[in-house]
Amino acid sequence: MLSINIKTVKLAGFILLTAISIVQTGCGSGTGAKKKQLIDFKPYNGINYSEVSRRQKNGLSFNEYGYQLEPQWKMKFVSDDSVSIFSPTKNAFINFPLTRGYDSIFNAARSWLKVQKITKDSLILEIIKQKGDSLDIKGTKVYMRFFADNYVKDVLHTDTSILRHPSRKDTLFIKALSAKANADYKKQFSARQVASLTSKSPQLHIHRRVTKATIENNFDPSDDYLDPTYDIVINKAYKDFYYSFTVYVDDKGGMHYGKPLIDLGISGPEFEQAYIHQSTAIMDSYLKFYLDVKPGSTLGIVHSSMISVHVEGKAAAAQ
Template structure:
């Protein structure tokens, strides 16, 4: 048994001094009370996001996700912003919560101002954890130009600013070379696979991604995970299978994986066997596939299909 003595006054004093000397973690609690950032110098200035880049300067990651400039924003006051909604075709006011260390929250996003002038803004996206925000950031940067700067200095020409860089092109070429040799290394195509039917027996509908407040108007799921509903009339039986397909640069299909959960391995094996047969018969014979591309580079990518067979009566 270990017996500890009660702390003396001097011991408590040392502990208090030690705790006061500790450096706080690099986490900002919501509702920070000191060093609140002020947007007074830029109130009323309309900004348009012209680029979004990761720390390495790329706008793409290894999964094919593209960081796209999407925001149009104006600071109305120190507690509200006005952000353009592409769905509603108008600006919507959002509450603005300010934190210290140039951190603020608006439109369901935590952000950190890196630079702020009347001509431009550089803002870093932050990661949120429950009631805390990590100020170390996600290393993704949003670059804004003031609309007046765009009109008077750039003369409205944003094509070069918004275009992917040469570095992006080199990176995508490298990913494509690997994916085209091994379909398991496929990545999302920015211009995804297109399906068309050769027969009036086959109907194809692509599932759209709806921009909304819940997804911050992000419709990237349309190219990150393209999904198609395919209906086959006069099939050999009534069936329904969901599975993924790798589409190579020549438009050839390669079976991916079943998109359902199995409690028994035998059922999974049977499901794969039957759904692969559907792909190798109906889909290969009755569909035309245009492979996906990114930056004009054709490469292997993966799609999801939900195939319904309707037996003729």
């Protein structure tokens, strides 16, 4: 996710210029120090760039927790103070203010980026993070690589969707993670295709929470697979209840109790033990009997993962 909260573009620009000037002051002064100029986007205005990869310094697009740096952006520089970025939800390009800073850093769509390389055929950006009132200009070592659409079509003779496929290195990494997770489900990691639940009884209803991709979250609903969450309602239960807890789902679809999702610290050890005992019993009875569970997978490789559930029991029949 690239989203960084800033009050206004003007404030962000001020913060950026202040941060860079401080760094430049500390790095040297006098006639030997070279003044870095604002980056000029004019030679590249009007070119449609599509992101084809987003990788860490080690070349991987996945980390050990299963988080995938997924290439998503399409962008076009309109001028030195405006950039157009594609919105998947609106199926259209939206213009955003562009604030330029020194050392090839700029802000657009609530994200700080540094130009590592730019030509009319390709573009490499590094993600920059804001820390308090300043920027970490050392960068995150996460790189977004773009190709111009015309270059992909006329020179590479391929399609952007093909270029976005995970690499062999990614596949080998996920295979190694999966082997560990399947040997011990507590070493699970987030599944790109999440573990899914299907009701086998009209008595039990399931709803999976889904995040809507918006400008505010940079069209990035990654939390949906990092923490897949299900609301479950059980009608004609033995009594009214409500429990929230995590569940390990192993590679065979088996369910194993994780931990409560509410703070039980102030309630005392007896209440905590009772909560865990009762919610475990709910999982071992209702959920295991009334659910079909399909394990999660990443790159087609099935592995152990974790889900969150909020289970409501209703003693009276639903009207």
